Amino acid sequence: MSEKLVKTPKPYMNPYLAGLGLGLVLLMSYVIMGRGLGASGAFSTATAVAINSVAPAHATGNNFYSEYLGDGQQSPLKDWLVFEVLGVLVGGFISGMFAGRVKKSIEKGPRIANSKRLIFAVFGGMLMGFGAKLARGCTSGQALTGGAILNLGSWAFMMCVFGGAYMFAYFMRRQWL
Amino acid sequence: MMPYFKFDYFGSDTGLFFAFIIGIGFGWFLERAGFGTAKKLAAQFYFKDLTVFKVMFTAIVTAMLGIYFLSVFGFMDISELSVTTTYIVPQIVGGLMLGVGFVIGGYCPGTSVVACSTGKIDAVFFLIGVFLGIFIFAELYPLIENFSNSTNMGKVTMPAFFNIPYGIIVFLVVLMALGGFAGAEWAEKKFGYKKVEVINED
Amino acid sequence: MHELVNTRHNLQIDPHLHIWGWEIGVYLFLGGLVAGMMIISGFFIFTGRTKNTKCSCFLIPIIALIAISLGMLSLFLDLEHKLYVWRMYLTFQWTSPMSWGAWILLLVYPVLIVNVLLKLPEELYGNFPHLRKISEYLNSSHSILQTIGMISMIIGASLGMYTGVLLSALGARPLWNSSMLWILFLTSGLSSAAAFIHLVAREEEERRMLAKADNSFLIFEFVVIMLLLVGFLTSDQVHIEAVKLLLSGEYSAIFWVFVVSLGIVIPLIIQLMAVNNKIRHTVIAPIMVMLGGLILRFVIVSAGQASHWSGQVFR
Structure with a gap:
């Protein structure tokens, strides 16, 4: 019986169809809430809450943290993006589960060691976290969301993301190819 | 009148439930598209697999057209949509950092959540990195606050900035996307994975 | 005790009840579990599963003993007044669910x-x-085993119902004023328990059976919540205001999401697959x-305390 469970993962959706679905979700978000999607904002809230629980005085003294901590009327975790990212976690898992793609693994090219890949992952994440705060959003919160309502800053940001990635891709080829 | 939340059809607590449902949809389509694996995402930057570009622009075009037509037909008050303020220089710098981070780390914050949920260890490490990055940003914030808030252009959209009617910009974006899709298909044929394998066999 | 026997006649009940913190939620959850x-x-x-030496029915009572003690x-x-706890057992107030509960809890121990x-x-x-002689005696006949099983089920069901009745008997809070509450807590306790035993069971067949049972409990629980x-909603204004706490108010996000x-819903989908x-x-x-069951108790306890007969909501 257990052999029957080991299945080859289903192929991915047609990219245009997936894009259409994603676009409709984004549209729904605008129609219902008047705002788009996001991700990095939820992590900022989580960071602020974590720092606030360890060093409250430090957190309230910092303009960045205090902005995410709100006015103290209700828990800062009762935030739109926090609940949205929770949904992303669940939605991703369910989709992966239905397609047989939930599997512990490290995604990388064949020419790089696992430990090196993980160090790169942390380092890339740090750049992303820092950059996303500077740009007031990440690929979902700024490029996708702002792109759909033709926000000037979002389009400039999006061009820079692709530009930066293509410029630096050469140096990272051993990791992926 | 849309957007419903801005016209008080429901409260912010109910909004959180919608956030969760919308997030499920978001995560579902990200995973379906294959954004749960860094290999597929990074392949974008070597012209091997342009799924990222295709999905992203189809999504932008879909949502943009939806919003445009809903507002043209009077269902939606477009001025109620939340627009983030443009700080052009910090956003350009941030965008470049994100791009470099993307190709080093292999994910962006949203896709890393999806990858975490499907068991990708590298995504977990990436997410730890994101938290560290935000932490560093926050700790340095007193020093970079001035730069971060510089070149404030207000809440400005492309039609307003270039002084071109909204519909024309929408049309141009659609044209650009269609051109981009054609280019992407061509690039995949030329540089895509299958071709590489054939060359290796020769 | 005193303040809950004489409902409403004291400062801690009106204008709003603020005496129950996380302890009651944890207790209700563990009791239900x-x-x-x-x-x-x-x-x-x-049903005679004791013939299988790997049956989880040998392990569960030990865990249950620990869990109920923690509760x-x-x-x-x-x-x-912690030192006066023994006074509960000097009396039996048959109209007080607290008293019933104290005695049911006392019966749970010998049965376990x-x-x-x-x-x-x-x-x-x-x-x-x-001890070996005792075990041999208990296992000696089918009817003894059946009696033990039956008593366990009855005491378990009483305990599960009591956790809900405890709240719904407190007339001062409209949100707890539902005769569905004990069914909800009993079902939720069953689903949590099935999930837990599913985790620790060693027999593949037992685990499959528990997963199936858990799915039925979850479906039933969902229906009970809707009912x-x-x-x-079909009751008077006070109850409508109270339930709005869960439908659109302060607790709605936690209630519907968590x-x-x-x-x-989501564990049900996963387990059905x-x-x-x-x-x-x-x-x-x-x-x-299990986390859902725990949060359910927290939400009901704390939203219930916030609801009020005047139709207002106190924080």
Whole structure:
């Protein structure tokens, strides 16, 4: 019986169809809430809450943290993006589960060691976290969301993301190819 | 009148439930598209697999057209949509950092959540990195606050900035996307994975 | 005790009840979990599964003993006058669910201990030969086992119902004023227990059976929640205002996201796939079910305290 469970993962959706679905979700978000999607904002809230629980005085003294901590009327975790990212976690898992793609693994090219890949992952994440705060959003919160309502800053940001990635891709080829 | 939340059809607590449902949809389509694996995402930057570009622009075009037509037909008050303020220089710098981070780390914050949920260890490490990055940003914030808030252009959209009617910009974006899709298909044929394998066999 | 017997006649009830913190939520959850464990393990014993030495009905009573003790501890922590706890047992107030509960809890212990005595580790038998005799006696006839199983199920069900009745008997809070509440807590206790036993069971067949049972409990729980909400909505204005706390108010996000979605619907989807051999059984769904059960108690306890007969909401 257990052999029957080991299945080859289903192929991915047609990219245009997936894009259409994603676009409709984004549209729904605008129609219902008047705002788009996001991700990095939820992590900022989580960071602020974590720092606030360890060093409250430090957190309230910092303009960045205090902005995410709100006015103290209700828990800062009762935030739109926090609940949205929770949904992303669940939605991703369910989709992966239905397609047989939930599997512990490290995604990388064949020419790089696992430990090196993980160090790169942390380092890339740090750049992303820092950059996303500077740009007031990440690929979902700024490029996708702002792109759909033709926000000037979002389009400039999006061009820079692709530009930066293509410029630096050469140096990272051993990791992926 | 849309957007419903801005016209008080429901409260912010109910909004959180919608956030969760919308997030499920978001995560579902990200995973379906294959954004749960860094290999597929990074392949974008070597012209091997342009799924990222295709999905992203189809999504932008879909949502943009939806919003445009809903507002043209009077269902939606477009001025109620939340627009983030443009700080052009910090956003350009941030965008470049994100791009470099993307190709080093292999994910962006949203896709890393999806990858975490499907068991990708590298995504977990990436997410730890994101938290560290935000932490560093926050700790340095007193020093970079001035730069971060510089070149404030207000809440400005492309039609307003270039002084071109909204519909024309929408049309141009659609044209650009269609051109981009054609280019992407061509690039995949030329540089895509299958071709590489054939060359290796020769 | 005193303030809850004389409902409303004291400062801690009006204008709003603020005496129950996390302890009561934890206690109600553990009580419900133990109730479910006793029912399931009693059912296993009743149906003769003790022939299988790997049956989880040997392990569950031990865990249940620990869990109910932890629950009692958190209940004890909540008491204002901790040293007077023994006074509960000098009296039996048949109109007070608190009193009923105190005595049911006292009955839970001997029943669980008899359950544990069915089979003990070999080392214990070596040191205490009398214990082996007791175990042999308990296992000697089918009818004894059936009686033990039946009593476990009855006491378990009483415990599960009591956790809900405890709240709904307190007339001062409209949100607890539903006769569905005990059914909800009993079902939720059963689903949590099935999920938990599913985690620790060693027999593949038992695990599959528990996953299936858990799915039915979850579906039933979902229906009960809907009926509970509909019941409130079709009631008078005070109850409508009270249930709005869960439908659109302060507690709605936690209720719908953590209790209904993450605690019932999504684990149900995952377990339905697992039962149908589409995916492997993992620990994810059972943990989600149990967390959902815990958060359900927290939400009901704290939203209930915020609801009020005047139709207002106090924080």
